[in-house]
Amino acid sequence: MSEITKNSILNTIKNVQNPDLDTDHLGLNSIKVFKLENDVLTLEISIPSKVETINKKTYEQIVDSIKKEHTSLKEIHLNIQTSIPTVTNAKDPKKDVLLPGVKNTIAVASGKGGVGKSTVAVNLAVALAKNGAKVGLIDADIYGPSIPLMLGVDKKPRTIQTESGVKLEPVESYGLKLISIGFLIDDNNPVIWRGPMASGAIKQFMSDVHWGELDYLVFDMPPGTGDIQLTLVQTIPLTGSVIVTTPQEVSLIDARKALKMFNRVNVPVLGLVENMSYFIAPDTGKRYDIFGSGGGEKLSKELTTPFLGGIPIDPRIREGGDKGIPIVYDLEGSKEAGIIMKIAESLNEQVNIRNSSSKGKVEISLGDD
Ligand SMILES: Nc1ncnc2c1ncn2[C@@H]1O[C@H](COP(=O)(O)OP(=O)(O)OP(=O)(O)O)[C@@H](O)[C@H]1O
Numbered sequence: 001m002s003e004i005t006k007n008s009i010l011n012t013i014k015n016v017q018n019p020d021l022d023t024d025h026l027g028l029n030s031i032k033v034f035k036l037e038n039d040v041l042t043l044e045i046s047i048p049s050k051v052e053t054i055n056k057k058t059y060e061q062i063v064d065s066i067k068k069e070h071t072s073l074k075e076i077h078l079n080i081q082t083s084i085p086t087v088t089n090a091k092d093p094k095k096d097v098l099l100p101g102v103k104n105t106i107a108v109a110s111g112k113g114g115v116g117k118s119t120v121a122v123n124l125a126v127a128l129a130k131n132g133a134k135v136g137l138i139d140a141d142i143y144g145p146s147i148p149l150m151l152g153v154d155k156k157p158r159t160i161q162t163e164s165g166v167k168l169e170p171v172e173s174y175g176l177k178l179i180s181i182g183f184l185i186d187d188n189n190p191v192i193w194r195g196p197m198a199s200g201a202i203k204q205f206m207s208d209v210h211w212g213e214l215d216y217l218v219f220d221m222p223p224g225t226g227d228i229q230l231t232l233v234q235t236i237p238l239t240g241s242v243i244v245t246t247p248q249e250v251s252l253i254d255a256r257k258a259l260k261m262f263n264r265v266n267v268p269v270l271g272l273v274e275n276m277s278y279f280i281a282p283d284t285g286k287r288y289d290i291f292g293s294g295g296g297e298k299l300s301k302e303l304t305t306p307f308l309g310g311i312p313i314d315p316r317i318r319e320g321g322d323k324g325i326p327i328v329y330d331l332e333g334s335k336e337a338g339i340i341m342k343i344a345e346s347l348n349e350q351v352n353i354r355n356s357s358s359k360g361k362v363e364i365s366l367g368d369d
């Protein structure tokens, strides 16, 4: 008899054919409660649905399919939350023109420079791709494009002929499609960008690049909250943003400013990531809160923004950046990679919540009768 796990239950539900339900888009995150005790399964699951209220027949269909697959179960208490997908940005005419095949666009931003925004953007993008999403990454940092280095990319994109004309083909690395402002400029002759130039370049990265179908297009933003950054966030049709901060007050002040900037242009802040949260000495295992502790979580409460997680300082994260192999890829299975994978899952969940409006919550328990 097969073991009853979250995964096995998820797979069973994914196979349920019902026109009211969109089971294709279920992930482990969709299972909100999973409790198995004495062959009694208590399950709460969030399913994207085309109807507001799930009828009894649909419940029975799901419960029956679980029972059929796992005959040892005596009772199943199933609670379904439905969410009706209303992809917010799909209605944004700017996005339809610029990025017709892209489902979600995320800006990774920080008020302050050097807090690890690019490191977080790269690792989150790779983590989302590892979780099965189709992901693109735009390095929009006009001050210091660093993503090609962090992903070990040294070739430039080619141009290709497509149905809609000649386009730039993004460079592929670690399952991501990448375009960087660094591809346009010469390292030794830095360009001084002005707002319109920067937004013109980013517009081209959206419309003149052959992105194809993507679940996520992540933008690594230049640090700061000045005119250029504001122009950029107005140029990109954004699903939402992720703000990266370190725990100390000087960084938190700038994170607050970044949040205000996104509020000003009505871009939802999907969550806060605290980077360089602490350091665990490899020889003693002792924790050092180098930049203080709890700042990110406190700020997320103050700003009522989800806290997506805290990433420790780890020399291997820096080394990964320098040698062009992101830690989620290089040290798969490490605690640090696990933390970043979790943050990607939480981000994905926030995006799903944004893209759906949670509707009815109906509960049904079906015993063995
Ligand atoms: N958690 C971490 N542990 C160790 N090193 C880190 C961590 N996060 C970032 N770094 C290192 O800190 C440096 C700055 O990080 P990064 O370039 O990602 O910051 P940034 O916010 O994008 O900077 P900028 O504002 O200049 O764009 C890099 O050398 C990076 O490898």
Ligand SMILES: [Mg+2]
Binding pocket: 117, 118, 119, 141, 144, 146, 220
């Ligand atoms: Mg950067």
